[in-house]
Amino acid sequence: MIIRSSNANPIQPSEITSEALFHGRRDWIKSTIAMGGAALLPGLAACGAEAQGVRLAGVKPNPQFLATDIDKLNKADEFKSYCNFYEFGTDKSDPPVMAKSLKTRPWTVAVEGEVNKPQVFDIDALYKLAPLEERVYRFRCVEAWSMVIPWVGIPLAELIKRVEPRGNAKYVEFVTLADKAQMPGLRSSVLDWPYVEGLRMDEAMHPLTLLTFGAYGEMLANQNGAPVRMVVPWKYGFKSGKSIVKIRFVEKEPRTAWVKAGPSEYGFYSNVNPMVDHARWSQASERRIGEFSKRKTLMFNGYANEVASLYAGMDLKKFI
Numbered sequence: 001m002i003i004r005s006s007n008a009n010p011i012q013p014s015e016i017t018s019e020a021l022f023h024g025r026r027d028w029i030k031s032t033i034a035m036g037g038a039a040l041l042p043g044l045a046a047c048g049a050e051a052q053g054v055r056l057a058g059v060k061p062n063p064q065f066l067a068t069d070i071d072k073l074n075k076a077d078e079f080k081s082y083c084n085f086y087e088f089g090t091d092k093s094d095p096p097v098m099a100k101s102l103k104t105r106p107w108t109v110a111v112e113g114e115v116n117k118p119q120v121f122d123i124d125a126l127y128k129l130a131p132l133e134e135r136v137y138r139f140r141c142v143e144a145w146s147m148v149i150p151w152v153g154i155p156l157a158e159l160i161k162r163v164e165p166r167g168n169a170k171y172v173e174f175v176t177l178a179d180k181a182q183m184p185g186l187r188s189s190v191l192d193w194p195y196v197e198g199l200r201m202d203e204a205m206h207p208l209t210l211l212t213f214g215a216y217g218e219m220l221a222n223q224n225g226a227p228v229r230m231v232v233p234w235k236y237g238f239k240s241g242k243s244i245v246k247i248r249f250v251e252k253e254p255r256t257a258w259v260k261a262g263p264s265e266y267g268f269y270s271n272v273n274p275m276v277d278h279a280r281w282s283q284a285s286e287r288r289i290g291e292f293s294k295r296k297t298l299m300f301n302g303y304a305n306e307v308a309s310l311y312a313g314m315d316l317k318k319f320i
Contacts, residue, residue: 056214058132059152065135067148073136074147076216078289083223084141085242086191087176087183094185095223101182102243104219104227113249114169117162123227127213129162130154134217135210137233140272140301146286151231152214157205159247165201169249172204173197174230174241191257197241198254198268199232202310208233208303212240234300234307236270267320269311272301276317 067073081096088098107123132152140146160172178194180186186193203209210231213220220226225242232239238258248254258266265279274284274297285294300307311319 054219055217056132056152056219059134059214059217060131061134065137067136067150071136071138071148073150074289079147079149079215080221080224082289084143084237085185085223085225086188087178087185087193087195087243088223089185090188090190096221098184099222101184102177102222102226103182104222107227107245109228109244109247111159111163111247111249113173114166114251115249116164116166119163121159123213126154126159126211126228130158132213137208137210137231138298138301139231139233139237140286140297142236142238142266142270142278142283144278144281144283144286144297145289147289149215150217151210151212152217153210153212153231155207156209156211156230157207159211160205163249165249168251170201171250171253172199172201173246173248173250173254174199174244175246175248176241177243177245190261192260193257195241195257196254197230197239197256197258198250199239200253200310203232206307206310208306234271234303236272238266239270269316269319271307271311271316272297272299273316273320274299276320 082092083095084092085095085099088095088102105123108120109123109126110118110120112118132154134150134152136148136150138146139149156172174197176195176197177183178186199209210233212225212229212231213227215221215224220229225240228244229242230240230244253268256268258270259268262279272283277283283297286297287294298304
């Protein structure tokens with residue numbers, strides 16, 4: 001079963017997909033990515049579309065996180081064809097087409113800032129930090145849609161322990177690739193690039209927080225954040241940064257891309273909370289992709305038993 005438990009660049013409402021527009025869409029682009037592929041070997045030199053559909057070897061399902069009758073898996077093509085990745089366009093159908101230009105090998109992730117052991121990790125070295133796990137997590141978007149996805153990754157805490165954060169490291173900042181040659185969406189001023197997200201240290205160390213390399217047993221598709229992204233299942237999806245190239249440990253709260261764009265709508269914490277509405281729509285319910293009717297939004301996306309203690313004493317209407 002799934003465990004239950006001041007704007008420098010203000011964003012315009014017209015530039016963000018509204019809930020109404022989402023509900024009005026009837027047809028989603030079908031994925032053209034191949035679903036088969038050979039097992040991934042260490043040091044595989046894959047790039048762009050060549051990495052699509054490649055199986056990840058040695059993945060062990062975590063028995064604590066399995067699909068249920070209540071939370072059935074979404075189809076892989078739903079996951080691959082309905083995406084938020086503004087570096088490749090603001091429409092959900094843009095990334096599956098435009099992200100084909102992304103080269104995912106070679107790829108490195110620099111870990112720096114307030115740590116005793118700063119390092120630059122090759123993507124294949126990251127795979128080896130801990131056994132790869134498959135975990136079925138609910139994924140909830142701030143736009144009031146959701147999916148259930150079998151992610152593949154390792155606890156972010158495994159990486160954090162190896163770089164030895166210093167005592168003054170209070171937050172972890174994640175920086176996404178910003179390459180105009182590969183990412184046509186960077187020509188838009190919808191956000192202040194590069195895309196930056198962040199977590200408080202205890203959030204980053206939480207066992208649910210996943211450094212993610214794949215989904216559905218395969219390497220991440222480009223449009224889903226290849227080759228490495230974050231998945232923080234109790235927060236709205238935009239907190240889970242994609243195509244990460246830098247992880248920084250810092251003393252002060254990071255100034256994230258969406259906080260700069262619209263702090264009253266996209267706060268730093270952005271925990272899934274049905275009692276705090278978005279400025280332009282209710283968060284009390286959500287529409288699971290592939291379903292017709294809405295369902296009630298669960299506090300912390302259903303992970304309250306695991307994470308509510310992180311926010312004890314905080315006013316969650318203030319710290320959105």
